[in-house]
Amino acid sequence: MSETVLYRWPPNAGFHRAVPKTKFYEHGNVRTALREKFVDEVRRITWAYKLADDTIRLRGTTAVPEIQVFTVETKGENVSDDVLTAIDKSVHFPIIFEIVSNGHVRTVAAHKSLQGKAVMIGAYFTTVWQVADAPRRPLPAALDLPSLYEAILTALLPIETRAGETVAEATDRIARARRLQREIGGLERKLHTESQLNRKIVLRRQIRERTAVLTELTDPLPRDRE
Template identity: 75%
Template sequence: MTDARQTPVLFRWPATAAFGRTVPKTKFYAHGTVRTALREMFIDDIQRVTWAYKLADDTIRLRGTTAVPEVQIFTVETKGADVSDDVLTAIDRTVHFPIIFEVARGDRVRTVAAQKSLHGKAPTIGAYFTTDWQSAAGPRRPLPTALDLPSLYEALLSALLPIGMREGETVAEATERLDRTRRLQREIAALEKKLRTEPQLNRKIEVRRQLKEREAVLAELTDPVPSNKE
């Protein structure tokens, strides 16, 4: 599972967009390309999937495009502790619209979504970003102000990112920066471990140099206001 933002994110979906249609689980795993283990996840982990809201021109008066014709809100009710990203991906691949998920576990809920591109025959789905679990009865924030559905979708996704977005940055750019950040964090952890175990002084000096270089790049990547050098 991906990192969660500290600030809870539950949106107040417009009543005009309410859809409320239960979708049979078999719709997502009945075709032969779904592996047996994933089918078992649907059966064992999911109580119900509800197509809860449809954000579209005819429901919220925001124009769609071929890239984002509509945005769907799916509620996934769990039988147990959670559902995996593999299950969400299977649902995402079946529905040819961007989806924002609310995963519900009893009286707790988390918002989760991945950036989804509709170009080509099959949608391209990025990494999933999620909030922490929070009270389903807790306060909900209004939808972000937007001029059209693509900008609304971008704003909904940006609220889920575990890093703050820079001025003028797109979700795709922020996601790429996050990926670079995580790769650097893994490299730094490996270098720190190597530094602790390296017996030779000259090699320790070289590891320290590499460590400082990567820490400087990491600081630049995580700075919400980047320097002009980037």
């Protein structure tokens, strides 16, 4: 689903302000290893666009007061999720990242919840790399910023959302599916080295059971559909 998502951001929302990497060190406890990743991986960070009521005439809420678009230019081939998380945690708004490397770009974002005392950031989802001058699509039609944010994130998900399912719910489903995939992989490795027949039977049953649950989790329609 997410292979070709590259948005044409509204000119009125342009902000285009370079942000020093050190700004992100000032918020929270940034360990030495993470600082080194910023130094080694990031060439420049630009606060590129601000999607808000005063720029694109879509009303925000406490959950999504604004949406920021950050461009991260890399020194090498990529940038790690740890770096994106550090940026995300230091900005109290949802962020859509565009990672730029060697004439190519990809869109990256994680579901970010501002509810409660702590900001909650889910797993990052990304498009494939595309040439930097690839055609861009208009922003999804939306009535307000929360619905725009939901639509942008939905386009980045690696699975199809179910009817009535929120991005947060889909993200949780993806996380459970990924955990199951790791479990199945571990069981298959054990099966490959197991010599006792009774243990092989148990392992095969566990793999079948987990595979059935994984199939249900990745099905765009729930099993109890009519």
